Amino acid sequence: MTETARTLWIRHPLACADERAAGGVVIAGTRIVEAVPAGGQPSQAVDETFDASRHVLLPGLVNTHHHFYQTLTRAYSPALNKELFPWLTTLYDVWANLDESQLALASELAMVELLMSGCTTVADHHYVFSGALLNAIDQQVETARRLGVRAALTRGSMSVGRDDGGLPPQSVVQDEQTIIDDSQRLIERYHERGDGAMVTLALAPCSPFSVSRELMQESARLAEMHDVRLHTHLAETEDETDYCQRLFGMRPLDYLEDCGWLSNRSWLAHGIHFNDDEVQRLGRAGTGIAHCPSSNMVLGSGMCRTLELEAAGAPVGLAVDGSASNDHSNLAGEMRQAMLLGRLRYSPSELTHDAVIRWATRGSARCLGRDDIGGLEPGQQADLALFRLDELRFSGAENPLAALLLCGAHRADRVMVAGRWRVVDALPCDVDLEALMARHDEAARRLRAAL
Numbered sequence: 001m002t003e004t005a006r007t008l009w010i011r012h013p014l015a016c017a018d019e020r021a022a023g024g025v026v027i028a029g030t031r032i033v034e035a036v037p038a039g040g041q042p043s044q045a046v047d048e049t050f051d052a053s054r055h056v057l058l059p060g061l062v063n064t065h066h067h068f069y070q071t072l073t074r075a076y077s078p079a080l081n082k083e084l085f086p087w088l089t090t091l092y093d094v095w096a097n098l099d100e101s102q103l104a105l106a107s108e109l110a111m112v113e114l115l116m117s118g119c120t121t122v123a124d125h126h127y128v129f130s131g132a133l134l135n136a137i138d139q140q141v142e143t144a145r146r147l148g149v150r151a152a153l154t155r156g157s158m159s160v161g162r163d164d165g166g167l168p169p170q171s172v173v174q175d176e177q178t179i180i181d182d183s184q185r186l187i188e189r190y191h192e193r194g195d196g197a198m199v200t201l202a203l204a205p206c207s208p209f210s211v212s213r214e215l216m217q218e219s220a221r222l223a224e225m226h227d228v229r230l231h232t233h234l235a236e237t238e239d240e241t242d243y244c245q246r247l248f249g250m251r252p253l254d255y256l257e258d259c260g261w262l263s264n265r266s267w268l269a270h271g272i273h274f275n276d277d278e279v280q281r282l283g284r285a286g287t288g289i290a291h292c293p294s295s296n297m298v299l300g301s302g303m304c305r306t307l308e309l310e311a312a313g314a315p316v317g318l319a320v321d322g323s324a325s326n327d328h329s330n331l332a333g334e335m336r337q338a339m340l341l342g343r344l345r346y347s348p349s350e351l352t353h354d355a356v357i358r359w360a361t362r363g364s365a366r367c368l369g370r371d372d373i374g375g376l377e378p379g380q381q382a383d384l385a386l387f388r389l390d391e392l393r394f395s396g397a398e399n400p401l402a403a404l405l406l407c408g409a410h411r412a413d414r415v416m417v418a419g420r421w422r423v424v425d426a427l428p429c430d431v432d433l434e435a436l437m438a439r440h441d442e443a444a445r446r447l448r449a450a451l
């Protein structure tokens with residue numbers, strides 16, 4: 001038996017998100033091989049055990065949308081208290097000066113922050129490709145591999161700059177052929193297929209208001225050819241609906257369908273301003289929605305129709321969104337936000353803590369087109385998040401799972417990705433956190449000073 005195939009029983013957790021695994025899970029190599037019932041024992045002798053009697057066990061959380069580089073522009077005074085379009089135009093000029101060393105620090109910091117919150121699969125939507133950032137995705141792949149985190153990276157793009165009536169400065173847009181060629185290069189070099197993939201690539205034009213129709217169509221064609229997924233922002237604000245009506249003579253979802261994107265290959269960030277008919281069409285198509293509650297509240301964008309979308313058949317996942325509109329990258333914290341925001345629309349009996357945990361795990365996994373992560377049953381990847389409740393905020397809590405959301409869990413004690421512990425005693429493995437923060441903060445200062 002090789003070292004990696006040794007078995008480890010995460011024994012008798014305090015509570016578990018899947019009651020079929022109430023006695024814990026047995027890990028061999030990168031996978032879960034057995035779910036142990038409450039009070040039970042594994043069917044075969046195990047090599048090691050981990051006493052989880054003080055831990056709440058969840059499948060590793062899965063993030064579906066982020067912009068890592070935005071950790072460098074958190075709580076940035078000129079962009080505060082603005083709606084999406086003026087917020088974007090303020091920040092584009094800062095982001096246009098990003099360089100590779102800044103992006104590397106931003107990506108590492110965001111991935112570590114997610115990991116420490118219990119997230120085992122990070123996602124990023126990087127669409128700023130100035131001349132200094134041509135290797136942005138290559139760099140993110142390298143960082144994800146070094147940290148041992150699973151990553152769904154997307155090759156973003158912008159092709160309509162201010163000269164052509166778009167919002168971004170001309171220096172961060174690229175021509176369509178350059179984008180397509182680079183997308184193809186990245187897929188061929190980095191996209192892993194099948195169960196256990198650690199790095200996947202998807203194609204992600206930024207939004208209907210920053211790319212051409214041709215690029216939307218060509219991205220869909222390329223994604224089908226290479227069997228990779230498609231991602232974009234859609235239906236985030238009423239301004240966007242007006243923009244699409246004015247420019248394309250149709251609503252955002254009609255435009256999306258027109259470009260060949262209304263399918264189960266796509267997942268959309270935000271997905272707020274859909275009417276009843278559109279919700280049904282998304283459900284029939286199986287198009288995923290990355291729900292970003294904090295960002296939607298910060299920018300005053302509106303509220304995603306999560307439960308209607310799910311009932312219609314659309315996968316609904318959870319996302320922290322970029323750190324200039326959240327401004328944290330804490331997926332555990334985002335679960336609380338999703339539950340509280342949801343209860344302004346739905347009754348507490350419908351919008352339960354279990355529903356939100358479902359979005360942050362299996363729902364998110366479905367958005368990313370994966371059925372090998374997001375659960376605790378045998379065959380799933382060994383991606384786990386374990387939370388302890390010995391903090392002031394949890395003291396006196398009766399229901400451990402509900403307490404994670406209601407009392408505001410924000411830091412996992414243990415996180416495992418593909419069978420490897422990546423967070424131990426609430427600290428990331430192989431990362432000098434103080435040094436990373438110091439370098440990241442310095443990079444943020446430099447970026448602001450460049451304006």
Ligand SMILES: [Zn+2]
Pocket residue numbers: 065066067125233269321322
């Ligand atoms: Zn976004």
